[in-house]
Amino acid sequence: MTSSLTPLPQSRHLATAIPGPRSQALHAERQAHVTDGFGIALPVFIDRADGGILQDVDGNRLIDFASGIAVTSIGASNPRVRERVAAQLERFTHTCFMVTEYESFTQVAKWLNEHTPGDFEKRTALFSTGAEAVENAVKIARSATGRSKVLVFDEAYHGRSLMTMAMTAKETPYRLNFGPFPTEVVRAASANPLRPATATNTTNDDGVPASGADVAAAALASVEATLAEHGPESFAAMVIEPIQGEGGFIVPAPGFLKGLREIATKHGIVLVIDEIQAGMGRTGTLFASEHEGIAGDMTLSAKALADGVPLSAVTGRADLMNAVHAGGLGGTYAGNPLACEAALAVFEAFEDGTLLTNARSIEATAREVLEPLVAETDVVAEFRGRGAMLALEFADRGTLEPRADLAKEISARCHAQGVLTLTCGTHGNVIRLLPPLVIGDELFRDGLAVLRQAIVDVAAGRDATTAEAAAPALA
Numbered sequence: 001m002t003s004s005l006t007p008l009p010q011s012r013h014l015a016t017a018i019p020g021p022r023s024q025a026l027h028a029e030r031q032a033h034v035t036d037g038f039g040i041a042l043p044v045f046i047d048r049a050d051g052g053i054l055q056d057v058d059g060n061r062l063i064d065f066a067s068g069i070a071v072t073s074i075g076a077s078n079p080r081v082r083e084r085v086a087a088q089l090e091r092f093t094h095t096c097f098m099v100t101e102y103e104s105f106t107q108v109a110k111w112l113n114e115h116t117p118g119d120f121e122k123r124t125a126l127f128s129t130g131a132e133a134v135e136n137a138v139k140i141a142r143s144a145t146g147r148s149k150v151l152v153f154d155e156a157y158h159g160r161s162l163m164t165m166a167m168t169a170k171e172t173p174y175r176l177n178f179g180p181f182p183t184e185v186v187r188a189a190s191a192n193p194l195r196p197a198t199a200t201n202t203t204n205d206d207g208v209p210a211s212g213a214d215v216a217a218a219a220l221a222s223v224e225a226t227l228a229e230h231g232p233e234s235f236a237a238m239v240i241e242p243i244q245g246e247g248g249f250i251v252p253a254p255g256f257l258k259g260l261r262e263i264a265t266k267h268g269i270v271l272v273i274d275e276i277q278a279g280m281g282r283t284g285t286l287f288a289s290e291h292e293g294i295a296g297d298m299t300l301s302a303k304a305l306a307d308g309v310p311l312s313a314v315t316g317r318a319d320l321m322n323a324v325h326a327g328g329l330g331g332t333y334a335g336n337p338l339a340c341e342a343a344l345a346v347f348e349a350f351e352d353g354t355l356l357t358n359a360r361s362i363e364a365t366a367r368e369v370l371e372p373l374v375a376e377t378d379v380v381a382e383f384r385g386r387g388a389m390l391a392l393e394f395a396d397r398g399t400l401e402p403r404a405d406l407a408k409e410i411s412a413r414c415h416a417q418g419v420l421t422l423t424c425g426t427h428g429n430v431i432r433l434l435p436p437l438v439i440g441d442e443l444f445r446d447g448l449a450v451l452r453q454a455i456v457d458v459a460a461g462r463d464a465t466t467a468e469a470a471a472p473a474l475a
C-alpha cells in the first residue's frame, strides 16, 4: 500500500539527548494520568516505526533491537499489513465470531493447522493475547483429559493473568502481591545448560557444564520424579517454551524437549509448546520446536502472528481441540477480523522463505560480532539463542555470580546512543536481541557495534565511549 508518509531512513540518528525534551514532557503527562503499575524500558515516545528503526517525537531514530518484544517481525508499518487491515477497516471492524462469521478467521486457522509442527489432523482456536492462548490451552487440555494439574518449569513465563501468573516462575515483578494463585500448578526443573538446577555434578571447576546431554538427562529424571510425587495420571498438561523468553532466552540442553515429548506421551499428558515469543519465524524456522524435531499436542502462537494487531492462537490435535463443549471457548474479540487480516499478511510475507533466511543471517552476524566477548571479557558468561532471538548473559567468570548491574548499565549506554536493547532473565542479567527480521545488515551492524563497545567499556570499568567514536557513520 502506498503511504502518504516519506520513507523512514534506515539509519541511526541522534537529534537530542535520549530521552529528548518532547518525550520528557509527554512522559511527565503520562505520569499524571497512567497507573504507575506499568514499567518502562526506555521513556521515549514513538512517532513512527518501520524496518529496523523507531523514530521518536524529538526526531531521534533508534535502532530497534526489541520489535515490541518479538512482535513486529516484518516491520512495524509493513505495507502488506497496512493494505489488508485498511481494506478490512472499510468493510467492518468487528462482528464477534460467536455472533456471525467471517472467512479470514477460518483462513488463519487453516494456515496454522498446516504450518505448525505435527503431522496429524488439527483444529485452531483464535484469541487476542498470549496469556489468553495459554489459559485456553489449559482449559482445553483439562476438558479433553478429565485431569486438572498443569506441569510448568523453572524460569518459565506464560503471562500476567491469574492462571498464567501461577504458571510463570519469576516472583518480581510478575507475581509480587497478586496472590493467591490458582492451585494445581506444579513446577519442575528445566534444563538450563549454564545454570543446571539438577546437575551440579556435571559442572567442572570453572562452573562450565560438562555436557548438555547430562544436564538434559538430570532434568528429565527430576521431571519424572516430580510427576511421580504428584501422580502423573492427575496431569492434564505440560507447558513449556521451546526457548524460554522472559526467563533469559534459555535454549534448553539438547534432548530435553524430546525427552519431555516422550514423558508426556507415556503418561497421556497434553504437551503444550508455548511458541508465543519464539514462534512465527523468530528463530529461523517457522516454529522453534522444529529445531528440536518435536511437535506439541498443542502449539501456541501470538505476538508476531499478526505483526502487532492483537491475535493469539491455540492449534492442536483435532480430538483435543474438539473435546470442549460447544460454547465453551470464545471471547468478544477472539480472532478479531482486523487481526486476522494482519495475520494473513504475515503469512504472505513468510511465503518465499526470505524472512527465515534473514533470521539465520541475523544470528550469524551477531555471533560474529558478539560471541568473541565471552573470551575477551570476564563478564560475558554466554552468547546464546537461535535466529533473531539472541542474548548475552552477564556474570562473573568462575563464580557465575549474575551481574544485573552490568546488563543495566550496558543497556542504558545503548539507549543513550540510540540502540533500543531489552534486558530479561530470572536474575535480570541478560541483554536480549529481538530485531525485526527485516532489519538491514548495515543498520544491524551499527547497532551491534554500539552494543559491543558498551560491553567492552563497562567490562573495563571505562566511561562511555562517545557516539562519534563508537560509530562515526551517524547520519
Ligand code: PLZ
Binding pocket: 069, 129, 130, 131, 132, 134, 157, 158, 159, 160, 241, 245, 246, 274, 275, 276, 277, 278, 302, 303
Ligand atoms: N508466553 C512465552 O513470551 C509474553 C511479556 C512482557 P501476552 N512475553 C512478553 C510483559 O512483561 O508483560 C508471553 C511470552 C510467552 C506468553 C506470553 C504472554 O503473552 O500477549 O503478553 O499475554
